[in-house]
Amino acid sequence: MGSVFRPAANLWASLALLLLSLTLVAFSLLVWFWPHGDAARGVNWAPAQPVPFSHQHHVSGLGIDCRYCHTAVEVSTNAGMPPTYTCMSCHSQIWTNAALLEPVRNSLKDDRPLAWRRITDVPDFVYFDHSIHIAKGVGCSSCHGDVADMALTYKAKSLTMQFCLDCHRDPGPRLQPKDKIYDTRWRRDATTPAPDVLLAQYGVPERNLTDCSICHR
């Protein structure tokens, strides 16, 4: 007959208990930290586009202003994507038969729109308005990153609700001087006016920017 278990059983039991508690801890840590990480949000994601358009070349290189293509950014909820026509206004003159630009030329020829992969996106239940952010001194780079430096456009910010709230709770330090709104390289430095000065300048409204109704309808 003898005992039900071998002496080793005690060791195994303790190990099992240890493992159990460890998995519990690990799981909770995962739940806590993973969603905050960039990986979970696809930051730095740069999908292939119909045309490998380089903001770096067009903005830094040629010094074209954001608004040349994204015309509606100051007046509309959308920044606006340039119609093929806009591309061709230059490329009918230069690089007229570059293989890279074949899709653009076809688009105009066959009257078929180009389909760009969307990189910066918020869910449909979030109503983001470009014009008000621009008007109140939130620069492009705040959400799009240093686009002027992107050979291929990639997702630069997590764009989680927390990301939005961080700024809505304390806009001051993130505001940019009027003339620097479209400068995606801009960083706060000694010459930058103090947050409250900027807040006053832009007259950021006293309304509660963390109200759910500011973004959700």
Place this chain on the structure above:
Amino acid sequence: MTLFQARSTLAVSADSRRPNANDPIVAPEQTISTMTAKICAPPLQERWPLWWKLSLGAALFLVLILVISIGWLFYAGIGIWGIDWPVVWGFAIINYVWWIAIASGGTFISALFYLAEVEWRNALNRLAETITIFAAACAAIYPVLHLGRPWLFYWLFPYPNVMTLWPQFRSPLLWDFVAILTYVVSSILFWYFGLVPDLATMRDKAVAPHKRRFYGVLALGFRGSESAWRYYHVGYGLLAALMAPLVISVHSIVGLDFAGAATLGWHSTLFPPFFVFGALLSGFAAVMLLAVPARRLLGLEDFITGRHFDILGKLLLTSSLCVGYAYLMEAFTNFYGPDAAEKRLFANKITGELSPIYWATILFNVLTPQLMWLRRVRLNEIFVVLISIAVIVGMWCERYVIVVMSLRRTHLPSAWGGYTPTIWDWLTLFGAVGLFIAGLLIAIRLLPAISMFEMREVILRNARRDR
């Protein structure tokens, strides 16, 4: 062995086993050895009789139905239920409250009466606690099914998230969520903790190696050393002392789910105690109902005796009087109070097209239990079963009255509506009953139906008293 005897006795000489008022709590001829042997026998039995297989099969069939209806629910949406506008709560809530109340019986008996140090409870607490955990499990299903988007139920947990959002802690539903979580976890632990010494007994009674190992693992290496017993004793008492207030708070909070709302027919300070009364009533009814077959089929007549039925009957009667008082007060406050709409609603309850359900509630929960005044009834197993069933059905009706009838008649007459449960409502109800029964059947198949180590105390104490 026992089982087959039990079966024959049912047939041949039921008389010897019929409950009797002056039965002792445990038959005098029982010694700790015979008792242990008798209790251990069924779980260790290799083959179980037909009644068990058949009823388990039936129960599992109901479980299958439950699974199917839940699957369809998740696929199609809760529109498959009868809930509508304005009756946005329906069977899910009714069943939830019903089950959680049934669950309470176990805790009351094993915790409250443990603290009160009453002997008779030792024969029933195992059964009662087993009822508790499976009823609580059934109850715990519904709040999730009830949600429009069940897959998001985890938003009720306060966990750090990228939305920087927290649950809305003012909502009674959240209190309820936490209360149920606490109750289910604590009940299971309490039940298991109470099982450990008996599992050790099973381990040592068992012969087949795999059974010894099975019970051995569950027994956690408990061998009844003096020090172990000492701490075990302290721990068990402590748990009992925690469970007793917990069960009261859980049902008060369930009451607050309703009383916390401004809804007509719910907005009443009476609700928390009212719900505790209801829990007592259905809890005792459930234990009583299941004590009868357990006693007969597992041959426990020596341990669940006439005394137990006598006591349980009185308890049932008492709690039914408490519930009756609550009904009375509801009526009184409605007519004494200023709110015309409340009066209109109550009038509709007692005279409206659904009034039969209200009166069924009164009949089953208040009037029928009055029979328990008669000792003959208390000791007659047939009556006991019938009355317990009546009470359990009555308690379901009560929840129907509270949930549906209140919502049908809201403040604005323009928003009055009706409610017709669909087949899916019924299937989710009966499916859960199957789940409950299957759980019980498997439990008695594997575990001792009576807490042996506590029974030993009773037997020895009696023995000493006799000397």
Place this chain on the structure above:
Amino acid sequence: MNAEAETLMAPNGLAASFLSEEASLAALARLEEANVGETRLFTPLAPERTPKPSRLPAVALALGLLGAGFAFGLQSYANVVAYPLNIGGRPPFSWPSFIPIAFEVSVLSAVLATIIGAGALCGFTRYYDPVDETRAIRDAMIDRWVIVVRAANSDALARSRDIMQDCDARVIEEAEL
């Protein structure tokens, strides 16, 4: 136990089972005064003699209060600091509505504390113990009171065997402990 083991090591202990608590306690008393070595008593139910006070309740209470404090604190933090929202015009610090959850959490943590504490003290998950090798121990959880002696020396072993016999032990068997 097979023959080789028998010869390999000499048994240094005794396991004896008794029919009643009284008998076992008597034997135990005598063994202790005879000071034969370390003795342990195994019983099928909690021993009658009043248990020495334990710190477990105090620990449970402490953890209960801790849980309550944590729950209440979390609720207050979430509503007042983390994201104050206007919920039906109620003040952010609606302390009365924080109480139920605080209570439930305190009970839960107390229960967990008790289970873990008591489990540890009872030696849960100690699946193997040398006494398991004895035959007698297998009745300890059924209907026998079992005393296990770890004798200091062979002489003590002999003495304890005598004592056991006097106190009419049912079974007496030797064991290595």
Place this chain on the structure above:
Amino acid sequence: MSSVNAQWRSLEELMQDPDFVSRVEQEFPMLGAALSAPRDRRQALTLMAASLALAGAGLSGCDGAPEGHLIPAVRMPSGVVPGMPDYYSSAHVEGGYAAGTVVKHFMGRPIKVEGNPFHPASLGATSPIAQAELLDFYDPRRAWGMTQANLPRSRSALEQALGEQRDKLAATGGAGFVILTGASTSPTLAAQFDALRKSYPQIRWLHWEAVGRENAEKGVALAYGGRFELKPLLQDADVILAIDSDLLSAAPGHLRLAREFAARRNPTRAKMNRLYAIEATPSLTGAVADERFIAGPRETRRILLALAAALLGGAPVEGPPWLDRIVSDLRANRGRAFIHLGPDHAPQAHALVLAMNEALGGRQAVYTLLDAVTHASSDDSLSLASLVTDMRAGQVSSLLIIDSNPVYAAPGALNFAEALGRVEFSLCLSATPNETTAAALWAAPMIHPWEGWSDARAFDGTASVMQPQALPLYQGVEPYHVLGLLLRPDPPPALDLVRQTWNDRLGGAVGDAWIDALAQGVIPNSASPVSNRPLRDDAARAALPEPSSAATILLFRPDPYLLDGRYADNPWLQELPRPLSKISWGNPLLISPRRARELSLANGDVVRITLDGAHVTTPIVITPGQSDDCVVALLGFGRRHAGPVGRNIGVDFFELMGRSCAAPDIQKTGATEELAGTQHHAAMFDESGVYARSGALSQFLADPGFVRRSDEPQPSFYEWKPEGPAAWGMSIDLNACIGCGACVVACQAENNIPVVGKAEVLREREMYWLRIDRYYDGPPESPKVNFQPVLCMHCEEAPCEPVCPVGATMHDAEGLNVMVYNRCIGTRFCSNNCPYKVRRFNYFDFAGEERRAIESRNPEVTVRARGVMEKCTFCLQRIAAARIVADRDGETASAVVTACEAACPTQAFTFGDLAAKGSEVAARRAGPLSYALLADQNTKPRVTYEAHIFNVDKPEETQK
């Protein structure tokens, strides 16, 4: 945009497919089964979606772009700013009369209809139908092709056939060629008809409406000897007597009339007018009348005679006792009194009433006579009846039917379909396939009014040019083109024709005048001149025809929303609860309480009505306040050849029309049918005082604040102050509300509120954010009616908020009760706790199953998912837009107008910032009549009501 392109392409592809049409047809037979199944509408809409898929991959593919793509235009149309709406004027034409509208576009896609404030017949308001026009525009059933004998043909084949007709016309001079079309006020169409007559003198045309106003027109002709238009000027009328009148609901210019009427209803703002109503069956006009009297057809005739005797002199006729009071009131207000008679009365009766009005001396003051606005048929002798006779006699060789459905809507007695078979060439133009297109030899899809150029005139003659709102979605042909083809092989485009018409006024070339006319939606001072034609002496002498002597008379009335059935396919209008019965998806026979008792009928009992051998079976609904002498059948339902939405819904009563006036035989069948009512309780009596409060003018004058006396102020634990820059609130004037339902559809359109269908309405799961509660007060035979629009009250101490376990609903700084859909997990506790029950729950994926063209949704509002609670947001999207503009451009926020407020013809809603200086809403809130619904709940609602005052001396007088 791109998706619209895709749509055309796939459509053209489909059109190449010869059996496309039969495939579309096949969709519908399945429907019968589908509709009887439990979740019928849901399946029906899925079928609709199936045909939608046929109609164009663009639509069923919905957002048009593959997931996660940005699709810029190739060339951005000038003036279109991506992400911002544009507005283009148009007009909604009903019975020929135009009411100006403004269509809101997003990226070139119409998404919402608003009223045109510059248009005299709209004044910024719309009817429910005008709002619902949007769904008709996107109706996938418009994707059908030309057919000859129901077989698909090409467009060229049709043009060839029309060419042959042209030659025939030239040969016969138009003899035997008839054009059948609805009532019209379009000058361009008139011009085209004249051109046709010039070339083919024999050609004939008939303007015919199934539910028309020819009685009234003939009456005017009798009284004044010519075609004239009667234009009431209600703002100056102190006493109005409405006899079986549709003055506020359907009469030409009813939106304006309702506005003028309501402007005189709130005693705190104006001197109240007084409205007497005498009618057989309750109408909106009767519902809002100060005193309403019930009279069956026979009694009404006696009343008219008695009135005539009293007002025009002559042998006195015995009238009902209460008539004297009305007469004296009319007499006392000579010059400011006006009598209006409903379109169902005989021309002679109209003539008589016109004579009385002259006698009351209100001409030019409370009504004027204008030159007729609608066009006459080619000759007065021509009527539908005579046309059918000619068709039978074989005197009609060719019949061109434009936008009219006689096979369904002609009186059953005429049996038009059979007559149509005798016509050698028949062509029917219709937007969607219907009974007539199926019966006609040729059928062709007609463009939607939003897809082409046209013009129409308002009830006062003011003209509007209707411009295309989009390029044709489907292969529709323009009626002008077809008519043009009858004249020459290469007809000019409609734009040129319209330009021609307005050449002299606006100048031929595109000039400022033309642009302004389009921008404003009206052509300046184009109203018809006021006529001074005197009353003919014998106007009053015409004998009134004897109404049937039958015990029960069967009356026909158009359904208020489906009219003659042309909107049966419009889910918004099908589901919109009828103002008084609150029943949707059906047209039970209206029967008075006493009659019902006699026949032992309950709501939903099915009866069989037999009249001259013809019979229909229909459920009944007991209608409080209806005369016992009549039962009322609502027209427009029971379409046999309609889309998945309208087909076989309700009963077709045209079948019984035009039969003898013998008493219909009504037999209980024993069957019952569930009625899809949205107000589920049995009619409430004498309770409504608490909710929709009302009183007599005398009470008000004695104690202005009397409605509020009952609510004592309640203490509260919480004192909540709006910290935001604005404090939004709304005041609803119950004196103004006529229960028309425009606000409900406007809300539905603005906020993407899904249609749930009959089965779900029966399950009490309709989704309206804004509902109009109807309360009866007084005896069932003749109750007083109170309408009460109920929407989210945005309570400052909202009971719904504290009970949500995840905080999905909360308040924002400006006092809005906000619902965050994507946070909602669907516990539905908020709905339990809402005393007003204004929250709606998505039991199924209603929005998803609707499969409505996503282009038609409002992109500014989240489309709610399954398992989510939703409710009124005070049109948060409009507030947000105004807020952003204000913050961005530093201007003060332009006044926010909610969808319901904008649509309301009577301006019952006033929305605005309670904190703003001199805000109208704050003023109304402070008014003596203002009260909070369920004040005892102490929820501090931001919505308040102004109690309904009846212009009577004693409260009980309103109940006759």
